[in-house]
Amino acid sequence: MTNKLTGIAASDGIAIAPVYLLVDPDLSFEEKIIEDCEQELVRLSIAVDQAKAELEKIRQLASTQLGEAEAQVFDAHLLVLSDPEFLAQIKNLIEDEKMNAEASLQKVADMFIATFEAMEDNPYMQERAADIRDVKQRLMAALLGVELPTPATIDHEVIVVARDLTPSDTAQLNKKYVKAFVTEIGGRTSHSAIMARSLEIPAIVGIKGVSEAVTQGQKIIVDAIEGSVILQPTESELKEYQDKSALLRQNKEELKKLVSASSLTSDGKSLEIAANIGTPQDVEGVIANGADGIGLYRTEFLYMNSSDFPSEDDQYQAYRQVLEAVDGKGVVVRTMDIGGDKHLPYMTLPQELNPFLGYRAIRISLDKQEMFKTQLRALLRASVHGDLKIMFPMIATLSEFHQAKAILEEAKEELAQAQIAYSDKIEVGIMVEIPAAAVLADQFAKEVDFFSIGTNDLIQYSMAADRMNEQVSYLYQPYNPSILRLVKFVIDSAHQEGKWVGMCGEMAGDQMAVPILVGMGLDEFSMSASSILRTRQLVSRLDSQMMKELAERVTKECSSSEEVLDLVKNYLAQ
Ligand code: PEP
Numbered sequence: 310m311t312n313k314l315t316g317i318a319a320s321d322g323i324a325i326a327p328v329y330l331l332v333d334p335d336l337s338f339e340e341k342i343i344e345d346c347e348q349e350l351v352r353l354s355i356a357v358d359q360a361k362a363e364l365e366k367i368r369q370l371a372s373t374q375l376g377e378a379e380a381q382v383f384d385a386h387l388l389v390l391s392d393p394e395f396l397a398q399i400k401n402l403i404e405d406e407k408m409n410a411e412a413s414l415q416k417v418a419d420m421f422i423a424t425f426e427a428m429e430d431n432p433y434m435q436e437r438a439a440d441i442r443d444v445k446q447r448l449m450a451a452l453l454g455v456e457l458p459t460p461a462t463i464d465h466e467v468i469v470v471a472r473d474l475t476p477s478d479t480a481q482l483n484k485k486y487v488k489a490f491v492t493e494i495g496g497r498t499s500h501s502a503i504m505a506r507s508l509e510i511p512a513i514v515g516i517k518g519v520s521e522a523v524t525q526g527q528k529i530i531v532d533a534i535e536g537s538v539i540l541q542p543t544e545s546e547l548k549e550y551q552d553k554s555a556l557l558r559q560n561k562e563e564l565k566k567l568v569s570a571s572s573l574t575s576d577g578k579s580l581e582i583a584a585n586i587g588t589p590q591d592v593e594g595v596i597a598n599g600a601d602g603i604g605l606y607r608t609e610f611l612y613m614n615s616s617d618f619p620s621e622d623d624q625y626q627a628y629r630q631v632l633e634a635v636d637g638k639g640v641v642v643r644t645m646d647i648g649g650d651k652h653l654p655y656m657t658l659p660q661e662l663n664p665f666l667g668y669r670a671i672r673i674s675l676d677k678q679e680m681f682k683t684q685l686r687a688l689l690r691a692s693v694h695g696d697l698k699i700m701f702p703m704i705a706t707l708s709e710f711h712q713a714k715a716i717l718e719e720a721k722e723e724l725a726q727a728q729i730a731y732s733d734k735i736e737v738g739i740m741v742e743i744p745a746a747a748v749l750a751d752q753f754a755k756e757v758d759f760f761s762i763g764t765n766d767l768i769q770y771s772m773a774a775d776r777m778n779e780q781v782s783y784l785y786q787p788y789n790p791s792i793l794r795l796v797k798f799v800i801d802s803a804h805q806e807g808k809w810v811g812m813c814g815e816m817a818g819d820q821m822a823v824p825i826l827v828g829m830g831l832d833e834f835s836m837s838a839s840s841i842l843r844t845r846q847l848v849s850r851l852d853s854q855m856m857k858e859l860a861e862r863v864t865k866e867c868s869s870s871e872e873v874l875d876l877v878k879n880y881l882a883q
């Protein structure tokens with residue numbers, strides 16, 4: 310058996326710890342006709358008590374380790390377990406139909422789920438369906454004597470190994486104990502990978518078969534710089550990686566000296582190196598790493614970490630908190646980008662064959678205008694507390710931008726009528742992440758205040774290579790001259806109209822792409838907080854004129870990523 314598995318390094322670092330396997334348990338059972346109803350009812354009652362006890366423990370741990378908001382979801386589960394109607398129907402099936410407890414539970418739970426799910430327009434009922442699904446799983450596991458993995462309760466150092474981690478699973482991971490994670494599915498720009506970088510948890514994605522290759526509790530090494538997992542480390546391998554990890558820590562200490570430095574090239578050109586965040590809690594890392602501002606606040610996490618649509622007031626508080634925490638530095642807040650790989654438990658999205666090409670981001674906002682306006686009102690109210698810039702995601706046409714702006718104007722109007730203050734200096738821009746917008750950047754540039762290039766999506770759409778699919782990850786090529794030409798056109802178009810342009814896709818913090826982007830004249834680079842200091846150090850070693858020549862050459866002379874990379878290496882060696 311091989312001792313080493315390789316995948317895609319998604320968040321760098323090294324970890325050595327036992328495995329915590331997060332895989333779906335086998336909850337299959339046999340449907341039986343029972344003879345002893347009394348005994349079956351006792352089995353059910355013991356399972357309900359056990360599930361309740363587990364949930365109470367999880368709730369308490371989640372509240373202390375993750376926060377009260379994350380813990381509240383377990384209250385809803387406890388409520389289902391105490392629902393007399395739900396339990397009475399299961400008992401009835403046992404008594405009247407002589408069905409075993411597992412089959413009775415399945416039948417009743419599925420019926421409840423189907424009823425709630427049918428109420429498509431009622432987010433509250435959708436949420437109840439999700440609660441019942443969770444409770445059914447826990448109760449079934451208790452009946453079958455199977456242990457359920459529960460990441461929120463991890464209370465010792467582990468490496469989480471999973472087939473897949475959704476962004477909300479990732480949000481449940483406690484950084485104190487989860488030293489790394491490894492998944493079978495995903496690419497460098499899947500949202501779990503992006504979150505791992507902002508949480509500074511080392512991560513490797515796209516290792517097929519890893520969850521079957523390890524056992525619970527087995528000690529492994531994760532080298533998330535190389536992208537490899539060592540399954541049965543020898544003493545000498547353990548020592549080697551402990552040393553590597555110490556060196557990494559030392560380098561980080563060295564970089565810390567740049568926390569309050571300006572972001573300047575070697576010839577004194579000033580740039581903005583900003584951070585991407587998902588929640589107000591991430592601001593701590595932004596400040597610790599000395600970011601020049603926030604170039605992307607992915608507000609959808611506010612919606613995802615909640616059990617219902619966040620109210621205008623809740624949103625206002627979150628935006629205000631971020632604006633105040635960065636003390637006057639610019640904050641680009643992106644309106645919510647739900648869809649693709651990001652779902653809300655309380656909102657049913659249509660089943661789509663290609664969700665990344667489907668109902669997502671601004672497309673949802675323009676369809677559900679009340680929801681959109683609630684977010685815009687919250688943003689406008691928060692704008693008086695700092696330097697807010699509003700950005701719309703997934704804009705494909707000018708008409709979408711016009712519609713979004715019109716709704717923003719309506720929201721302003723409403724606030725003005727109610728005599729609620731908002732800033733009159735809010736810049737409004739778009740993400741350039743759909744090739745159609747990139748190609749038409751010269752026209753968009755006349756109307757927007759700024760662009761932020763979203764290369765995570767721009768690359769997947771330009772190369773027709775799903776960012777989540779490790780099988781086509783070889784096509785995910787930030788240095789491909791086709792991508793570089795698009796990026797250059799967007800930058801030039803913005804500058805032609807006197808507008809600034811940033812990049813908030815992962816490419817902005819890519820050490821081989823940064824020299825080219827500096828040469829193209831990109832104004833703002835926004836990245837995971839953990840990449841900021843490394844990028845500031847790199848930029849301080851680059852001469853902007855020399856990089857301009859490099860940028861000209863890669864877009865005019867090169868025909869492949871490999872040629873681009875060779876040229877960059879040549880320039881860096883000069
Ligand atoms: C992008 O597409 O580059 C981007 C920054 O947005 P997200 O990764 O959230 O889709």
Ligand code: MG
Pocket residue numbers: 742763765766
């Ligand atoms: Mg995007």
